[in-house]
Amino acid sequence: MFRIRFHGRGGQGMKTASRILGTAFFNAGYEVQDAPRYGAERRGAPIFAYVRADKSAINERGVIDRPDLVCVADDTLVGMPAAGVVQGMDAHTVLLINSHETAATWQQRLNTEARVLILTATEDVEDRAELPYIGSRCAAAAAALTNVIERETLVAALTEELGHLPADVITQNRDIALRAFDDMKQHAGLVTPGSMPSASDYDRPEWIEMPFDNAAISNLAIHAGATSVLVRTGLWRTMRPVINYPKCxxxxxxCSTYCPDGAINVRADGYPEIDYDHCKGCLVCVAQCPPHAIESIPEHVAREQEAEASA
Amino acid sequence: MSKQSPLHFHRMKDMPSTHLLGTGTPTCAGCGGLETLHTIYDILGEKTVFVNAAGCMTLLSVYPFTPFRGGWLYTSMASAPAGAQGVRDALDILLQKKKLSPDENVEVVVITGDGAAYGMGMSATSGAMDRNLDFIYLCYDNEGYGNTGQQYSPATPHAARTSTSRGSHGYPGYKKDLFAIWAAHNPAYVATVIAAEPLDLAKKIEKIKGMSGPRMLISLAPCPTGWDYDPQLSVEIGRLAVQTGVWPLKEYSDGEVRHTKVPKRRKPVEEYLQLQGRFRHLFEPQRDAAGIAEIQSRIDAYWERAKVG
Amino acid sequence: MTRKLLTGNSAAAWGARLAGVDYIPAFPITPQTEIIEDLAAWIDRGEMDARLVTLESEHSMITAAGSAASSGVRAFTATSSQGLLYGMEMVYTVAGWRTPFVMVNVSRGLASPITLESDHNDIMAARDSGFLQIHCATCQEIADGVLIAYRLAEHPEVRVPAIVNLDGFYLSFTREPVDLAEASEASAFVGEYDPENLQFKGNSPLSQAMAVLGGGPYSYFRYEAHLAVQRALSVYDEIIDEFEDRFGRRYDMIDSYRMQDAEYVFVMLGSFSTKARDAVDSLRAAGWKAGLLRPRVFRPFPQQQIRQLLRGRRAVAVIDQNISMGMGGVLHSEFATALYGTTDAPLLASYIGGLGGRDISQQEFFAMADELRQADERGEAPAARLLYTEHELTEMRKLQAIAQAEQAEIQQH
Incomplete structure (x- = not known):
């Protein structure tokens, strides 16, 4: 069975990617499961979708914990534990990352046994939450890597799944997807179906007897204030507002009043300060600042600059 | 609870510069509902219990994370005002029996979306007003069942596309007048507010802090996800809702309705509509002049009746 | 201690009064309404220091009871039938808040068809909610059951809400002699309400009843609630000893009547079980070794005790005043679960009786005993049976004739 996960951000079309690949497998004669993982998904927040495909009926269900292929639409997610990109990867797994960086860089950075491939980031947009075509590209690249889906089968699936869009958008998606398909053909067959867990050699689950806790402990209550600050919603951000203090x-x-999240506080000196751990990057502050003293820059660029500065 | 002068908020500089509501909540970037909530929380303070109904704000607290520094209780979609009743009555009983000092008293605030306020929770809300419950009710109205993907609700405006009104003319119904329905109960206070007009909002919150009885707020909550626009336009769209007269800012008490911020010259409603994907079909592929004119005429008729502006 | 004639509803109201409840969110429904009328009258006359608020529905009423208990006061409420079902979302929800309060349910058959009379389908619908359930057979048990329910629900190792169940009409509107505890004795037994760490107050952060993400935390909270409800079994035994010391009445978790050497056993819940007592006496007089077993506590379900009590008996008739459509009697299923795979388990027969207030006659008990004996001789349990006579069907046919039910059938063909 093929087990493939697509990781991206809310808005990047990972559900569409899983549906295109699912339909392509299906049209190629496979039994298929495809599904998005629903939760509190929001624009910019890490999300994933997955596809299973097999020649016989699929009994396995739910989230894929041992992927044969992991496709990542946005490389800023790879190192983010909350995104769960690297979960369950082993030497059998192929990790395909949409990135400007090299496979060797990622291999070293992640210190992983998985084989890393790069889906060369072609389109460069300011706001990665709006990466166009990335869903189609990921689906096409995945199709090529399995080596069981023909070019025409992919095109048919893509047309079927994007049918609600204007014709020119479909054409553009198709062309870009086919380029990714052709690029990946050199690695065709690198992704192979994984095996089922063995019933004769396995790690026994470490079951416990659930301890009894008094209600004072086990009730559904939080006895502390504002613990939500431990959740770093700043990770959703694809565009970063930056205050140009000389202009402020x-x-x-x-900016502080209008920030929906209350992520801009005013310092003792009377100037505002953005809490990047929690700023979701809505850019209301950029739009509202009277002297236009807040600029927006792509988050990945900001991080590259930070990395360079600290190096 | 301390009472500040109701005239505290004159200028933006008077707005709180640090914020009580914890960051890190899972509302969408640019959420107009959260924008209202954090402003209200700054002014009401942490001596509050928020009683939450099912809606987008359900996920404000996901164990073990909460943005609140005081109290919060989640109930159900239909019964948040009844939850508030139980909490308020319990607090009053404890105060009366001197098991709670006046200093430990808290204000009870219901928070629901429009789905609960305009629909499923309406009888519970009506009942709470009948009983003259001493509470504040905040409805964040994003004009649809937002948390489930923006299906139309009783608060959806005419012509808006939602995920259950995808036809070429959008939602055929008209937004229910919740302000009038609430005011007909003659509660202590009813007001419309919007986060894009923070001074108007702050003044109203300051005013109700010193009042008792049912104090009912409907906040239009621009919703980038459900209304389909770039999140950075949240405040702009909210302001246009006021400037075009789509969202009249007003208050009710003692049998009278007063408009609190009347647009001097109302902007054409299309300035508001054209920024939102849910109204795009009014402009593309062809401009639906009749459709836009109908929306405009209803706004004009409102202001004609209101005899202001 | 005073002894007086009280209806089941008045006994329930007295239980709440003696338990010193602070807060009563209410909503009228037949046959429960007298309970809140009594309480309202006492409060109006200044005889009871509590606050009663009529909500606009049972859904709101149960929400308010839960939220008040979560805010630090002792709450009481009561409902029945359709009202319990209307509030069912909140029955499950507030149980998960781990907030102790007592709700009396006056059992009444569920629509459709509409009836005002008693059976147990309403209370069975709350079976899996996380509420404790105490079922009463007499008006005395109702007054005492409410006090016991508070102690049990508020115990630090339990802390879940409790339902005290009584049958509509047969108890709710029926007067029986009841010993009422002295107020001081009752409050000494029940004690002060201790909200532990659940109370909203200034300068004390507390968020309650939120969502979780993922099956791990969800399973933890749900299973801990289950363990807490189970813990009520051992806590009940402690409480009941203390109750007996104080008031001289003993309420074992399972009321077993003439079970010593019983070979044939009736199993029932609620007030109809007193009819079975009479039947047991008559059967004994006729030479049968008959007995009766009645769980007072239905949640938690006293499985171990049931196994012990039924071990080695010949056959058991479980008489359900409820019906799970497509399956049969709920109590029968529960007993089958308790006994399956145990050694020396008796044969188990299923009878559905007393639906919508339908009486169960002494002769029917005798006939059931006879069927048990035949089954024992065959070594095979009989098919499930509805207690329904030929005469009843004849009467039903007369009603159908007026309704021209056959006419409709003819037109169809």
Whole structure:
């Protein structure tokens, strides 16, 4: 059975990717499961979708914990534990990352046994939450790597799944997807179906007897204030607002009031400060700042600059 | 609870510069509902219990994370006002029996979306007002069942596309007048607010802090996800809702309705509509002049009746 | 201690009064309404220091009871039948809040068809909610059951809400002599309400009843609630000893009547079980070794005790005043579960009786005993049976004739 996971951000089309690949497998004569993982998914927040395909009926269900292929639409997610990209990867897994960096860099950075491939980041957009075509590209690249889906089968699946879009958008998606398909053909067959767990040689689950806890402990209650600050929603951000302090008039904390998340506080000196651990990157502050003293820059660029500065 | 002068908020500089509501909640980037909530929380303070109904704000607290520094209780979609009743009555009993000092008293605040306020929870809300419950009710109205993917609700405006009104003319019904329905109960206070007008919002919160009885707020909550626009436009769209007269800012008490911020010259409603994907079919592929004119005429008729502006 | 004639509903109200409840969210429904009327009258006359608020539905009423208990006061409420079902979302929800309060349910058959009379399908619908369930057979048990329910529900190792169940009409509107505890004795037994760490107050952060993400935390909270409900078994035994010391009445978790050498056993819940007592006496007089077993506590389900009590008996008739459509009697299933795979288990026969207030006659008990004996001789349990006579069907046919039910059938063909 093929087990394939697509990781991206809310808005990048990972559900579409899983559906295109699912339909392609199906049209190629496979039994298929495809599904998005639903949760509190929001634009920019890490999400994933997955596809199973087999020649016989599929009994396995739920999240794929031992993937044959992991496709990552946005390389800023790879190192993010909450995104779960590397979960369950082993030497059998192929990790395909949409990135400007090299496979060797990622291999070293992740210190992983998995084989890393790069889906060369072609389109460069400011806001990665709006990466166009990435869903189609990921699906096409995955199809090529399995080596069981023909070019025409992929095109048919893509047309079927994107049928609600205008014709020119479909054409563009198809062309870009086929380029990714052709690029990946050199690695065709690198992704192979994984095996089922063995019933004769396995790790026994470490079951415990659930201890009894008094209600004072086991009730559904939080006895502390504002623990939500431990959740770093700043990881959703694809565009970063940056205050140009020389231009900032320290006006009247307009940015601080309008920030929906309350992620801009006013410092003792009267100037605002953005809490990047929690700023989701909505850019309301950029739009509202009277002297236009807040600029937006792509998050990945900001991080590269930070990395260079600290190096 | 301390009472500040109701005239505390004159200028933006008077707005709180540090924020009580914890960051890290899973609302969408640019959420107009959260924007209202954090402003209200800053002014009401942490001596509050928020009683939450099912909606987008269900996920404000996911164990073990909460943005609240005081109290919060999740109930169900239909019964948050009844939850508030139980909490308020319990607090009053404890105060009366001197098991709670006046200093430990808290304000009870219901928070629901429009799905609960305009629909499923309406009888519970009506009942709470009948009983003259001493509480604040905040409805964040994003004009649809947002947390399930923006299906139309009783608060959806005419012509809006939702995930259950995808036809070429959008939602055929008209937004229910919850302000009038609430005001007909003659509670202590009813107001419409919006986060994009923080001073108007702050003044109203300041005012109800010193009041008792049912204090009912409907906040139009621009919703980038459900209304289909770039999140950075949240405040702009909210402001246009006021400037075009789509969302009249007003308050009710003692049998009278007062408009609190009347647009001097109302902007054409299309300035508001055209920024939102849910109304795109009014402009593309062809401009639906009749459809836009109908929406405009209903707004004009409202202001004609209101005899202001 | 005073002894007086009280209806089951008044006994329930007295239980709440003696338990010193602070708060009563209410909503009227037949045959429960007298309970809240009594309480309202006492409060109005200044005889009871509590606050009663009529909500606009049972859904709201149960929400308010849970939220008040979660805010630090002792709450009481009561409902029945359709009302319990209307509030069912909140029955499950507030049980998960781990907030102790007592709700009296006056059992009444569920629609459709509509009836005002008693059976147990309403209370069975709350079976899996996380509420404790105490079932009463007499008005005395109701007054005492409410006090016991508070002690049990509020115990630090339990802390879940409890339902005290009584049968509509047969108890709710029926007067029987009841010994009422002295107020001081009752409050000494029940004690002060201790909200532990659940109470909203200034300068004390507390968020309650939120969502979880993932099956791990969800399983933990759900299973801990299950363990807490199970813990009520051992806690009940402690409480009941203390109750007996104080008031002289003993309420074992399972009321077993003439079980010593019983070969044939009736199993029932609630007030109809007193009819079975009479039947047991008559059968004994006729030379049968008959007995009766009645769980007072239905949640938690006293499995171990049931196994012990039924071990080595010849046959058991489980008489269900409820019906799970497509399966049969709920109590029968529970007993089958308890006994399956145990050694020396008796044969188990299923009878559905007393639906919608339908009486069960002494002769029917005798006939059931006879069927048990035949089954024992065959070594095979009989098919499930509805207690329903030829006469009843004849009467039913007369009603259908007026309704022209046959006419409709003819038109169809």
């Amino acid at each position: 008039s320290g006006c009247a904390w307009i």
